[in-house]
Each structure stands twice: as C-alpha cells, then as structure tokens.
Amino acid sequence: MEAQDPGTRNPLATLLDLAHRARHAADAVEIEFLAVNATHALAPYRQAVLWFEESGVRALSGVVQIEANAPYTQWIDRVLRQVAASGPVTASDLPAELGAEWEEWLPQYALLLPLAGDRQGGRGALLLARDIPWMERETAVLAEWADILRHALKARRQPQRWGLRALRERMRRRRVLERESGLPPWRRRNWQVAAAVLLVLACPVRLTVLAPGALVPSNPASIRSPLDGVIERFRVAPNQLVKAGQPLFDFDQAQLDSRYAVALQALSTAEAEYRQALQQALTDARSKAMLSTLQGKIEERRAETDYLGSVVRRASVTAPRDGIALFDDPSEWNGRPVQTGERIMRIAALDDVEVEAWLSVGDAIPLAPGAPVSLYLSASPLEPVGARVRYVSYDAIERPDGSHAYRVRATLDGATAHRVGLKGTAKLSAGWVPMAYWIMRRPLAAIRQTLGV
16 A cells, blocks of 8 residues: 555544554653654654653654754753743744744744653643644644643653652642642641651750670779799689689799799808808907808898799789689680789679770760660670760770770679670760751761861
8 A cells, every 4th residue: 555645644543543553652762752753644844852841852853862962952952941832833932042043943833732741740842843834723633642642651651659859749749739729838738847847856865876885894803923934824714713712823833943942052052151150250350250241141042032932932823802714715825924914814703894885986975974874785685784884084095906986984783694795785875965966966077077167
C-alpha cells in the first residue's frame, strides 16, 4: 500500500493509530520520540521540541542526541520558560531580547501544546513550528494528541514517594492548598509542623558522649622490684586469688648468695685482723694505734653484710594483702632483668573496683564530680554498670594508639559481680542542654575548627 499524503489522510484514524502506539510504548523515551517525530502524521511542521520545566529540552525532531550546551537548545529553553499560554506563538509574544533571535532559530509560526511536567505540578510543552499559519482543525486534533501524550507520560513516570524531592513537592502542594483555603497562619499544617519541630529542638536532653571504658582496681597495691636482679620464677598465676604473706615470685639468688658469702668472709677477715692487732697491742704501741682503724673496717663490713642479707631475704617477694594478682604472662618475666622500683604486678581487692574511661579530645564535655556514668561491658551488654565521676584528668594523655584522651575515673554505685579487666563502652552524661545543641554540637565544633568562625 502506498503511503498517503498527510493532507489527505484521515486525521481521526491517524490519531487512533498514534494513541495505540503511545499506550504500548516500552518507556517514556519512546513516547518522547513519538511526540517530536510521529506528530508530523497529524499536521506537517519543520521543527518540534519537547520540553519540561525540571529537565529542560528532552527531545528534538530529527535529532538522536541533544547537545545541552548548544546555542539553539539554550535559546529554546529560555523561550519556553517565558511562554505560559498555549496555542499559536510568534516572536511578538516574547521579550524583545528573545524575539530578536526568532528568525535565526525557528520558522514564523509556532504552536505550543501544554503537557504535564516530570513531577506533579510541573510544566511541560510540545512546540511545533512551520512556515504557514496553523488551522483550527489542526490545532483541535493536536490538542487531543497532546492530551494523549500527557496521559501516556504520566503512566510511564511513576511518582516518587520517598526522597527529598518528593517531600519538597508534597510540602509545596500543601502550601498552595492552605494558601487558597484562606486559613489563618496558626491553623496551617506547615506552621504547626514548624512549631512542633521548634518545640522538640528546645526540649532539654542530657549531653552525653561515648568513650571506651573498663573495670579497673581503684586502689591496688603495686608490687615493684625491691632490687636489681633477674626474676627466676613466679609462684602465682595471673588473676589468681592470693593471701597476705603468700610468696608471689623469686629472684635468681645465685649471684646474691655469692655476694653475701663474700661479704661474710670479708667480715670474718676483718674481725681476725682486729683480734690479732689487739694481742699485739700489749707489747707493740704501733699495733695499738691501728685498733681504731680496724674497728671501723669491721663496722663497714658488718653494714655491708647486713645489707646483702636483707637483699637475700627480699629475693622472695610476698603479697602485702589479700586480693587478685594482676600481671602479664609469667613467661615474659622469667629470666628478665629488672631494676629497683620497676612495677611487676598489682594486688587488687575483690570489692575495690571502679570505672576507667578515656574521653577523646573531640568529645570533651564538662563533667562535674558525681556526673552519672554507665558502662556497657562487651561481656554483658544488657547489664550496664552504674557509676559516678570521681575525677577527670587535667591534661590529655597519649594512648598506645597515638591518640590523646582524658582519663576519667568513676566510683561504682554499688557492688558488681563483674571482674576487673572487662572492657566495654562508657556513656558519660553531663548537664541538660537543648536538643538543638545536642544535635549540632559536633558539626559546630568542626565548622569552628575549620573556618575559625
């Protein structure tokens, strides 16, 4: 069958065929192609433009891909944003600046067919341009075709129910409805929502921060090395209950015993020399003069012997009180040389426990003595340990990971069955502040540190 000329083709049959194709289009892109190209079957034209307020020019007749930065695309976008009425459009309907460029880009006569925009309430249009005026019978058929296109595009573009744009659109529609209803401001929903938000932001809440925490002994007995030597063996295991006077660990006594034996021998030699000089003093005046010197030497040797004897006795360290022995793996200490005063272990009483938390510099909040602290242990997160702040360190301390934090110590509200050393997360609570400050505290601090304002 030969193709009919558009002027002799039955417009109603053509319209029905285009409507069928629009209803069965696979997506919105195919409908947009029909709008700028297949519309020529209803009425001849030279140029067609499909435009939406949100996205600008979406389709051009005879063009596969649109160049958004092309002068023609930018000019036609400005034109369609200026024209609000539907129907025939000429250069005289535009501002002088845009109308002066009409002859460069479009034929003399144009027809604007309104469409729905990408979102509900937005504008869209199909612009057809040619060199002869538009007839009334053509505009009637094209108006019906535009209505079909509007329905087909709406069916393909599902409204966005969630997201910032959907929320903004619902708020805009509500403002329009309330403004048209004539309600006073205090009865409008937007005003009520704003008042409710302000009220919520003004509600007082506790200023709280989270910090790593643990159960630590509050006043442990530090067991330090009483001498310079080498640890030979431990007599207790880590976390073992010990009694007062129970041996904890021993030093290697081989060197100590040899030094003590040498000191005893030196003392015996000094005493023998003194007795010999004492016998000779009866007949020799010179020996009598040396008695005081030899007696001083004896006292010196005796003092050295007494000191080494006390060192030997201290080579076996005992527990000063009942408690739990807190120290590292004994294998790391055996055979290790230590110096006098070096801490080796701690003895903590069973009920002598408190909370230790490390408050980072960025989370530092004013914590007064007695402020509430809740420690959520990793071993039992459903049973928080309650405590009260005892003190916060004045200076930030460098931690093993290189960060700096303030040490916080808190006294338990009551006895706990959890053992010393368990770790978790501590929630530190300061005074009451508005919720707006609680939400914006960290962003405001970051802005001030970055911009200095």
